[in-house]
Amino acid sequence: MKLVAARAERESLSGKFNISNEAKKRKYFMVIGINTAFSSRKRRDSVRSTWMPQGENLKKLEEEKGIIVRFVIGHSVLSHGILDKAIEAEEKTHGDFLRLEHTEGYMKLSAKTKTFFATAVSLWDAEFYIKVDDDVHVNLASLKKALSAHQNKPRVYVGCMKSGPVLARKSVKYHEPEYWKFGEVGNKYFRHATGQFYAISKDLATYILINQDLLHKYANEDVSLGSWFIGLNVEHVDEKRLCCSTSQDCELKAMMGHVCAASFDWKCSGICRSAERMADVHERCGEPQNALWTSNS
Structure with a gap:
């Protein structure tokens, strides 16, 4: 019954978003959803x-x-x-937008993440589905190369894996009510991909689509995503090319020919002042302009 409902949702969304029959039949390599907010116009322009x-x-x-x-963005409280x-x-x-059936709000990022993956897998048949924040720099050719190594794996979860402390105090950022x-107090979370960037394979995106009403949402969206895969036969891939630092790390690697797939600043959970600095990061850490177009894949 859930599979039937999922297929019905796919057809409904395809019609709503005017996805052509050709696009529905096509197999894509990856769908990248850039998480953004109403107030982030300057960030979006810096990415563009x-x-x-x-x-x-x-x-x-x-x-x-x-x-x-x-x-990727939903709707405001005032429709x-x-x-x-x-x-x-x-x-x-x-x-260049994907509008979700979702009400925006910082405390609703887990719900937004779930809705994004469910919507994306309904609209496009792809190998990978990716969530990235709008203050992260991405090199598309390097990203495709990194993910290609896992292309034939059915259930793969790729990102920079971490296991931070569970924050019980209400006064701190990233407080976890549950x-x-x-x-015991002081314990750490299970291993999960940091929220700035992560990728999942089609089977996992489909799993989210089918079970979206049952999946629990924790305060932090990256923790929520990781929790949905516990108990499943999923390969966790700790891919450090997805979390290079913008200070010197990504620049040095680019100079050596080992271009990072994604770069940001850990202290800011993204590129600090990204609207102002994205162009500089792109200049120092970006891959050659034609890298994607000259690749064989």
């Missing part, structure tokens, strides 16, 4: 002017390389309010 192709090149990326890239209208106007200009579920 650096690592995210625009206009015809965005379409070419989909058709020739099988890579879908979209900014069709000024915030939604601003996004609609931006969408008319750029055509800290008691993780044992």
Whole structure:
């Protein structure tokens, strides 16, 4: 019954988002959802002017390389309010949004993540589905190369794996209200991918789609995602190319020919002042401009 419902949801979403029959039949390599907020216009523009192709090149990326890239955002509390209208106007200009059936809010990131994966796997048949924050720099060719090593694995979860402390105190950032579920105070979370960037294979995205009503949401979305895969036969891949530092790490690696797939600053949980610094990071740490187009894959 759940599979039937999932198929029905796929058909419904495909019609709503005007996905062509050709696109529905096509196999893509990866779908990249850039998590963004209503207040992040400058961040989005910094991404558009650096690592995210625009206009015809965005379409070419989909058709020739099988890579879908979209900014992901839901709706405001006030339906069709000024915030939604601003996004609609931006969408008319750029055509690079995926609007979710989700009400935006910082404490709702776990729900947004779940809705994104369920929506993306319903719309596009891909090898990988990726969530990245809008203050992270990405090198698409390097990312595709990193993920290609895991292309034939059915259930794979790729990211920079960590296991931080469960924060019980209400006054601290990333407080976990359900800290008691993780044992004694001072315990650590189970191993999971850090929230700035992670990728999952199609089987796992489909699992989220089918079971979305049953999946529990913790305070932190990266913890929530990791919890959904506990008990499943999933391969966790700790891929350090997805969490290079923007200080010297990504630049040195680029100079040596080992270009990072994703870069950010740990202290800011993203690139510090990314709207101002994204261009500089792209200049220092970005792959050659034609790297993706000259690759054989």
